[in-house]
Amino acid sequence: MTAYIARRLMSSLLTLLGVAVILFVLFRMMPGDPTAQVISPALDQAAQARLKHAFGLDLPMWQQFFLYLKNMVTLEWGQSFTTGQAVSGLLGHWLLNTLLLMSAGLILAVVIGTVLGILMASRRGGALDHVATVVGLVFQAAPPFVIGILLLIGFSYKLELFPSAGMVAAGTDLGSTWAMITSVDFLKHLILPTVTITAIYLATPMLVMRDSMLEVLGSDFVEFSRAKGLKPSRVLFNHAARNALLAVVTVSSLILGFAIGGQIVIETVFSWPGMGKAMVDAALQHDYPVAQAAFFLMAVVVIAMNLITDLSYSLLDPRIRFGTT
Structure with missing residues (x-):
């Protein structure tokens, strides 16, 4: 190991x-x-x-x-050519904002998608299977900015249930980061972009889990578990789902890579002050210190998540080892 x-x-x-x-x-x-x-x-x-x-x-x-x-x-990335501020301080603030938004949306997408995939496989050909597949594919095919704008029009401008831009209300100073992320104001600003991200990436883990579950449910060990008289829910979640999770773990790292690219659009639509817009602005302004550090930092995040994914394989299936599969 x-x-x-x-x-x-x-x-x-x-x-x-x-x-x-x-x-x-x-x-x-x-x-x-x-x-x-x-x-x-x-x-x-x-x-x-x-x-x-x-x-x-x-x-x-x-x-x-x-x-x-x-x-x-x-991590001595110097100063920004355009603002004169330390790059490390700027990136730390932007990265935290992006991770708060991205992690909330992706965690919900993977968790909800995985559970739906399990239920769809257990009810193959049923109403849930058909409806969830159609809805998931529609959201996946729709451009992210369209989903975001529709949510803004419906829930922000028409119903006025949620704020339309930013992380907190303009002029609000909540002090520490912890005070900000635990405030009701921040949570209200987080809901619409989080729902957008969840809708965009829900279909991938859902359909991958469904297909993986269908394959596992036909395996001999599942039939043996049923023959032993185990409860159907225990066979489904404790035995079949655990073996089917490898496919979702694999695709989760790929989703993260796509999400980082798509984050630029989401942050622009909702005026979220994160890494996405900062990277574009720095590249257009030829701000080398900011642009290089920002792209490198996002690469670190993606590679680190891929590493965590690889290492998690051995926990889910101890048979998997580097260079032996």
Whole structure:
């Protein structure tokens, strides 16, 4: 087990290194001059040279690359070219906001989808099976901004049940993060974007769990469990569902990757101050420190979740080992 974890960790670190190299190259191939954000052409040559030296822009490219890797490892991401604020502080705030929103929606999607998949498989061909399949596929096919806008029109503008934008009411200062996320105001702002995310990603775990359950329910060990006289609910949840969960665990890491990309749309529709919009703004403004760190940080989140998924396999099925399957 220790060797298995070590190999997975090494694989993840190598993947992160590859992501860091790609980001370094891509942002320097983009059109435009990032130094224009901090170095005015009106300054004399001596002043421009001093500023380039302060930002390390006068170094050869290979030295900039190793300095960049060092900063990524030590989390010394410098200051934003556009705001002058520390990048680490900005990213910490944006990432927390995104994780609060994303985790709420994805957890609900996976939990509800998994339970529905189990019930659909146990009632194959029934009303629940047909209705849940149609509704799930409709939500999956609909563009995220359409679902979000319809929810805003219906529940925010027409019925006025929920706020339409932001995380808390404008001008509200709740102090600590804990005070904010436990406040009624924050929970009201969280409901509509969370429902949107849940609706978008519900179909995948639901249908995967349904198909996996149908396969497992025809297995010999399930028939043996029934022959022993075990309760149908125990056979369904304790025996069949546990073995069928591997497929959902696998697809959950894929959902996370798609969710990070789709988060930009959700955060824009609901004016949620997270990583999505910040990444786009930084890329458009050639704010290298913010853009590189933001994309790298999101890559860390995705790779970490994939690592957790891989390691969870061995807990659900001890037969699975790296390099032996």
